[in-house]
Amino acid sequence: MATTLHDVAILAGVSIKTVSNVVNDYEHIRPATREKVLKAIAQLGYQPNLSARSLRSGRTGVIGLALPELSLSYFAELADAVIRAAERHHLVVLVEQTGGGDRAREIEMLSSPRLQLTDGLIFSPRGMDQNDAALLTVPYPLVLLGERIFGGPSDHVTMRNTEAAKAATKHLIDAGRRRIAVLGVHEGELVGSSSLRLQGYREALEEAGIDFDQRLMAPVDRWYRADGAEAMRSLLASGVQFDAVFGFNDTLALGAMRVLQEAGLRIPQDVAVMGFDGLDETKYSLPTLSTVDPGRDEIAETAVRVLADRIENRDAPPEQYLTNFSVVARESTATG
Amino acid sequence: MATTLHDVAILAGVSIKTVSNVVNDYEHIRPATREKVLKAIAQLGYQPNLSARSLRSGRTGVIGLALPELSLSYFAELADAVIRAAERHHLVVLVEQTGGGDRAREIEMLSSPRLQLTDGLIFSPRGMDQNDAALLTVPYPLVLLGERIFGGPSDHVTMRNTEAAKAATKHLIDAGRRRIAVLGVHEGELVGSSSLRLQGYREALEEAGIDFDQRLMAPVDRWYRADGAEAMRSLLASGVQFDAVFGFNDTLALGAMRVLQEAGLRIPQDVAVMGFDGLDETKYSLPTLSTVDPGRDEIAETAVRVLADRIENRDAPPEQYLTNFSVVARESTATG
């Protein structure tokens, strides 16, 4: 059996409350007493029982992180950053995978008893959408990530998608490109990363006085590498002319690069390629991929901080937090 | 306040114990009683308080997973698999990152109070080594992963490194290669992935009657893409001839591929390239990368099952579990 506060109290010759005070860094304790208690704690190797503590206090010190799947680099890197940020707030992270966009599973997860062990949740949905906003009304602190749902009942951390996509497009235009193909359009979508980024693209075009050309839009369902490759193949097959490609995420762009190279096109001489997400991997591809760094660490730090605040104060009205991005210029869009 | 067993008992007009029996699927309950209780549960939206349950039962239903960092695809994909496997065992996973090989941090983590909320730990060390085996004697169920420590006091799940590396090397030899450079040698290492894989390489060479050539060994400290690139550069600069490269992990191989292509060498015509780990990414590189699939799902499933068993029965002697691998032939080692 593990040692308890009680055991320590007996050994130190004080009351259980005094031990508790020492453990919880209560201020008004005589140094001699504290000394005695700490010695007893060390001697017995006492560690507080966290189940008992959380039963009593209503806090576990654990936050949940629900995301589609860690096999996708974007989410793996996000989880990495969230865990690091949580550590700074003395929180640990329980990771749940909801799968690649299974709406029902996401909804079920939101009311799973497994979350009981958790003080709050950071949730990155992929299947739920704007129509499900009401389902985010849950009886625990929740911070929403991403671009699937806006104006919901919870705190929301997201990046400036439209501005970022506009800046990325401008980067291509500044490099002298006029015929910029887009990979990742979700036709008919009104809210979400795709439509927000498309809007940024169009704004950049307009400012530069370039006409929008529907034939340059390559629609894809999912944003995996294979989809980027396939979209690029059909774009090439369509015969439409282009001198740049903007992938709405890095994975699409990397898939497209591969097909371009297979087709004998040089990057960036013949076609410049731009990604979005700032994946680690983009530093190492051949050529290295220009991308938009969405400020992952800032997103994670903000999400954890907001959640921690929300755990402290549940009554404050929900807010939206926008993080900063930066355009990262690499070989795939180099000029001259 | 959340509803409790007590509330349900009152509403259903039974004792608290009866409700508990229903919740825990105790058999001998009159159907009518169960009905009544279930109705009350549904009506109140009752969910058991897991802190209270675990205080009483000593179980949390949470297992810990400690690994270096999720930003490394290998560990992200491992975590994905472990979380999936845990779900099948009705367990949730708390993920801890120990950083890229910080021994002190790993040791500290092993006795962290944060693990209190956990029924056991799956631990993939990267800084600790054979000399630290004794430190794995911990007062909770522990399953060790990887190749850093053998014969420790805990259960251990690992792959057949030597056999797998031998099979990979044989694959290159069968493709007609005789001068196979190796990326990832840790000089002076006696235990660990590197030395085990090197041994497999040497065995394959020996069987094929090929002399071992020290000049083909490219030592690297870390196994990141940049290290693979750098090692390949120095190998090329050294002027030594080779017709194949075996990276001791996929990341090294991918880094090397990039440098080979920059140098104008064709893969696989001039140099065949083989990786190790079976990362998702190897399916999408240009060319696709031949690799060794270490059976990640099997590793994860085994680790979780063994841990769950160990949680049930702490007294059984520790065992070692070896998982199956397969050589995945792709474009980077294609012949003809």
Next chain:
DNA sequence: TTGAAAGCGCTAACAT
């Protein structure tokens, strides 16, 4: 088949 009551280890209110 169901009920009563003890207590897991801790924190917090109150008392001294």
Next chain:
DNA sequence: ATGTTAGCGCTTTCAA
């Protein structure tokens, strides 16, 4: 500055 005590919500004897 330190001690006493009452639960937090649950499971688990032990009874009935």
